[in-house]
Amino acid sequence: MKEADSKPKLDFSRRKSKKRSMSLYAEGEPMVWLTGGALGFALLMILTMLGYVFWMGFSNFWPTPIYKVTTYADAVHMGPITRSQTFQAPKARIDALPDGLRERIQAELLENEGYSRRDLLYTGNYDLTGSRFQWVSDFEVQSREIPEWAFIMERRMDGNFYGLPVAFERDGERVTETPEEIWTLFQEHHPGVLRRFRQRERLRTVDMGRINRHQENARLELVEARRRLARGAMTAEEVEAVRLKTEAAIEETRRQHAEVTERVEALNTENRRFALIMQTAQGLETRMTLDQVVLAFPANRIGVGRKLAIFGGRWREFLLDNPREANMEGGVFPAIVGTVTMTLVMTIFVVPFGVLAALYLREYAKPGPVVSAVRIAINNLAGVPSIVFGVFGLGFFCYIMGGYIDEWFYAARLPAPTFRKGGVLWAASTLALLTLPVVIVATEEALSAVPSSMREGSYACGASKWQTIKRIVLPRAMPGIMTGMILAMARGAGEVAPLMLVGAVKLAPSLPFDIHNWTGSLGPIPTGPIHLERSFLHLGFHIYDLGFQSSDSEAARPMVFTTTLLLITLIVLLNLAAMMIRTRLRRKFSTGAF
Amino acid sequence: MTAETLEQDNGIKARSTAGSRLEAIAGGEQIASEIHPELATEDNVLDVEDFQLWYGKAKALHNISMTVPKGKVTALIGPSGCGKSTLLRSVNRLNDLIDIVRIEGDMKLSGESVYGPNVDVIELRKRMGMVFQKSNPFPMSIYENVVYSLRIDGERNKKVLDEVCERSLRGAALWDEAKDRLHDSALGLSGGQQQRLCIARAIAAEPEVLLMDEPCSALDPIATNKIEDMIDALKGEYTILIVTHNMQQAARSSDYTAFMYLGRLIEYGPTDAIFQNPRLVETQDYVTGRFG
Numbered sequence: 087m088k089e090a091d092s093k094p095k096l097d098f099s100r101r102k103s104k105k106r107s108m109s110l111y112a113e114g115e116p117m118v119w120l121t122g123g124a125l126g127f128a129l130l131m132i133l134t135m136l137g138y139v140f141w142m143g144f145s146n147f148w149p150t151p152i153y154k155v156t157t158y159a160d161a162v163h164m165g166p167i168t169r170s171q172t173f174q175a176p177k178a179r180i181d182a183l184p185d186g187l188r189e190r191i192q193a194e195l196l197e198n199e200g201y202s203r204r205d206l207l208y209t210g211n212y213d214l215t216g217s218r219f220q221w222v223s224d225f226e227v228q229s230r231e232i233p234e235w236a237f238i239m240e241r242r243m244d245g246n247f248y249g250l251p252v253a254f255e256r257d258g259e260r261v262t263e264t265p266e267e268i269w270t271l272f273q274e275h276h277p278g279v280l281r282r283f284r285q286r287e288r289l290r291t292v293d294m295g296r297i298n299r300h301q302e303n304a305r306l307e308l309v310e311a312r313r314r315l316a317r318g319a320m321t322a323e324e325v326e327a328v329r330l331k332t333e334a335a336i337e338e339t340r341r342q343h344a345e346v347t348e349r350v351e352a353l354n355t356e357n358r359r360f361a362l363i364m365q366t367a368q369g370l371e372t373r374m375t376l377d378q379v380v381l382a383f384p385a386n387r388i389g390v391g392r393k394l395a396i397f398g399g400r401w402r403e404f405l406l407d408n409p410r411e412a413n414m415e416g417g418v419f420p421a422i423v424g425t426v427t428m429t430l431v432m433t434i435f436v437v438p439f440g441v442l443a444a445l446y447l448r449e450y451a452k453p454g455p456v457v458s459a460v461r462i463a464i465n466n467l468a469g470v471p472s473i474v475f476g477v478f479g480l481g482f483f484c485y486i487m488g489g490y491i492d493e494w495f496y497a498a499r500l501p502a503p504t505f506r507k508g509g510v511l512w513a514a515s516t517l518a519l520l521t522l523p524v525v526i527v528a529t530e531e532a533l534s535a536v537p538s539s540m541r542e543g544s545y546a547c548g549a550s551k552w553q554t555i556k557r558i559v560l561p562r563a564m565p566g567i568m569t570g571m572i573l574a575m576a577r578g579a580g581e582v583a584p585l586m587l588v589g590a591v592k593l594a595p596s597l598p599f600d601i602h603n604w605t606g607s608l609g610p611i612p613t614g615p616i617h618l619e620r621s622f623l624h625l626g627f628h629i630y631d632l633g634f635q636s637s638d639s640e641a642a643r644p645m646v647f648t649t650t651l652l653l654i655t656l657i658v659l660l661n662l663a664a665m666m667i668r669t670r671l672r673r674k675f676s677t678g679a680f
Numbered sequence: 681m682t683a684e685t686l687e688q689d690n691g692i693k694a695r696s697t698a699g700s701r702l703e704a705i706a707g708g709e710q711i712a713s714e715i716h717p718e719l720a721t722e723d724n725v726l727d728v729e730d731f732q733l734w735y736g737k738a739k740a741l742h743n744i745s746m747t748v749p750k751g752k753v754t755a756l757i758g759p760s761g762c763g764k765s766t767l768l769r770s771v772n773r774l775n776d777l778i779d780i781v782r783i784e785g786d787m788k789l790s791g792e793s794v795y796g797p798n799v800d801v802i803e804l805r806k807r808m809g810m811v812f813q814k815s816n817p818f819p820m821s822i823y824e825n826v827v828y829s830l831r832i833d834g835e836r837n838k839k840v841l842d843e844v845c846e847r848s849l850r851g852a853a854l855w856d857e858a859k860d861r862l863h864d865s866a867l868g869l870s871g872g873q874q875q876r877l878c879i880a881r882a883i884a885a886e887p888e889v890l891l892m893d894e895p896c897s898a899l900d901p902i903a904t905n906k907i908e909d910m911i912d913a914l915k916g917e918y919t920i921l922i923v924t925h926n927m928q929q930a931a932r933s934s935d936y937t938a939f940m941y942l943g944r945l946i947e948y949g950p951t952d953a954i955f956q957n958p959r960l961v962e963t964q965d966y967v968t969g970r971f972g
Contacts, residue, residue: 548803
């Protein structure tokens with residue numbers, strides 16, 4: 087009886103549970119959790135990365151206090167703490183501790199399962215010590231103080247200097263030896279020194295550049311004349327006239343050169359009048375002239391207002407100045423200009439090209455196996471590794487096309503290459519090829535999304551196919567085409583690998599623009615101040631270079647984060663601009679309520 | 681019309697047994713269209729001459745022969761899929777855009793061939809206007825929508841364009857509502873206004889025939905009324921060929937009505953005759969709602 091009772095009960099419950107699982111499946115509740123969870127996880131990872139980059143990049147320029155640490159081994163280290171970590175204390179280091187202390191430390195470590203904390207001090211003074219960083223373990227520290235007059239000095243060479251002021255020197259004479267007065271005198275004279283330094287740099291780059299350009303043009307004129315003589319297009323007398331003219335021009339530039347050199351020397355002499363005598367924490371004295379110093383301040387004495395000013399000033403330098411010391415210090419202005427220029431030129435190349443190709447494919451080509459094959463090929467092109475495009479760009483654009491351009495327009499300059507090397511133009515062309523599939527696919531989708539009623543309406547009015555495309559289809563598809571453009575820009579601006587082959591370099595002597603010379607030309611075509619043949623700095627390549635190619639990756643670390651932050655910001659800004667244009671277009675062409 | 685009068689009509693008219701004609705059509709037999717003699721007295725704009733059309737292998741129009749009288753409104757009625765829209769779209773050769781369409785026979789617009797070998801389709805379409813089932817204003821201003829057909833002809837004279845714009849909008853009874861916002865986007869108009877804008881666009885080029893493909897099927901009754909009033913006003917000035925699903929509309933606004941079924945023209949005559957005194961029982965069945 088009992089068994090008979092329990093049996094149907096079992097059946098019943100099984101049926102019920104089955105039914106419940108069915109309804110749960112039908113409701114889709116687990117799918118909501120699965121999809122939501124996947125999205126949440128993706129967002130979490132992205133936000134963590136962005137937040138980390140933002141924090142590390144943004145706080146990099148905030149002035150931190152300088153510590154002076156004395157160890158039991160009587161070593162002295164001075165500098166700000168870069169980062170801290172826990173680590174397993176090595177036995178040798180503990181054994182090296184003085185007796186009595188060793189037992190206490192060992193007991194302490196035992197409590198923490200052998201782990202201790204250590205700080206990484208940025209001790210700087212690379213020229214004196216040969217290293218920039220020093221790990222200091224907590225258990226080694228005898229005393230830790232914050233010296234009132236410890237100075238941080240950012241120098242043009244050898245990185246930061248940390249030390250105490252000894253004297254201020256003017257014309258080889260020690261004017262004062264009290265820290266307050268040294269600081270006052272420094273603040274008084276440093277702006278003037280910096281102004282003269284900038285003047286000197288301007289003379290050395292702009293004026294010298296102009297003089298060198300004149301000299302080079304005169305030389306090229308003579309080379310060209312001789313080539314014409316060889317072809318018989320010029321007589322010997324005419325060439326002789328050119329030669330005399332060239333020599334006169336070269337003589338003139340030589341005179342100008344001497345004049346500018348003199349002015350540079352005068353500025354240098356004036357700047358070298360002022361110097362600081364500084365002492366390191368270890369007691370070494372060193373003298374540095376004021377023009378070697380970019381920025382100096384007593385980090386432990388300044389208030390929040392001053393810190394904010396320094397923070398802002400460092401950002402300003404980062405955004406608007408040239409890099410120093412193998413890109414590890416200074417600014418990234420040329421890299422910003424290079425990245426933006428390259429991305430914009432790429433966009434100018436890829437969008438019209440891609441839109442035309444998509445127009446043919448979607449509007450004119452007769453649908454069939456060939457068109458399908460072409461479409462599949464284009465989609466597959468998006469999956470080709472970018473380095474392959476880089477190799478192609480190097481071979482086709484730089485060597486073949488650049489070679490021909492040099493031969494036709496710049497023969498006088500050979501063997502020095504003009505276009506037969508990496509440059510903004512070839513980098514933009516390579517990336518245009520790389521991003522072409524994105525634009526074609528997006529444009530095709532946009533074109534096919536134009537309702538056929540619009541086309542029929544236009545045809546019914548007696549419009550031809552091209553008129554319909556131009557007046558109805560393209561305007562309607564414009565927001566979609568813009569989406570393709572945005573995707574292409576995002577892809578292109580973040581690409582690095584192919585750029586290493588076709589133009590991005592570690593150090594570019596000049597920007598792709600010559601704002602001081604508006605008479606540039608590509609053979610007979612005037613290009614004004616735009617010089618797309620030049621190699622350029624790129625933020626993405628800059629990050630790689632800093633992080634993996636610099637002499638001291640620890641010193642370059644903060645700059646890697648800041649540059650990454652900047653690159654991300656730049657891409658976001660470029661995309662926001664494009665999105666704003668798209669929103670305006672969409673408002674114009676969107677269908678009404680009906 | 682009451683059932684009683686219908687019965688009376690049925691009684692009066694002697695004709696073939698009901699259903700046999702439809703069966704014959706379904707069996708693929710060729711039947712002659714019943715064309716009323718009143719049409720012969722009219723001046724014709726469009727002559728359809730033994731026109732046939734295939735979508736791939738499926739034959740959609742069977743030997744259609746009909747005339748469209750000048751300055752009159754001609755309605756095409758019939759159940760869904762009977763080929764009314766196909767016939768309409770064949771007049772301005774919009775079916776050319778569909779690859780699989782094949783035709784035989786010809787039409788003549790004011791005596792000139794539509795499907796002849798040397799016909800410039802674009803020039804041909806400029807002589808006709810078309811209004812679609814779903815309003816399709818172009819993504820541009822109201823003004824530019826109206827003068828679109830002139831713009832593609834390269835007209836730049838602002839005076840001419842302004843004149844045409846006003847005349848067309850007045851013709852489509854939209855001028856009063858739109859005159860203050862001519863340069864706003866056409867997509868901001870209501871559904872009914874958009875449809876009237878499309879009509880204004882279609883009459884801007886002064887077409888020889890105005891083709892309307894169920895112009896009111898997506899509109900509410902008030903908007904439909906306005907369009908019907910407008911069709912009344914355009915009557916006489918323009919020749920209108922209108923496809924409609926709405927019996928009342930056909931009865932109210934058209935002068936002639938053609939009843940189509942399964943790709944054939946069944947009966948074609950003055951609207952009053954088709955609706956009140958049709959010659960064929962099939963037509964009567966359809967207009968009274970017994971089938972279709």
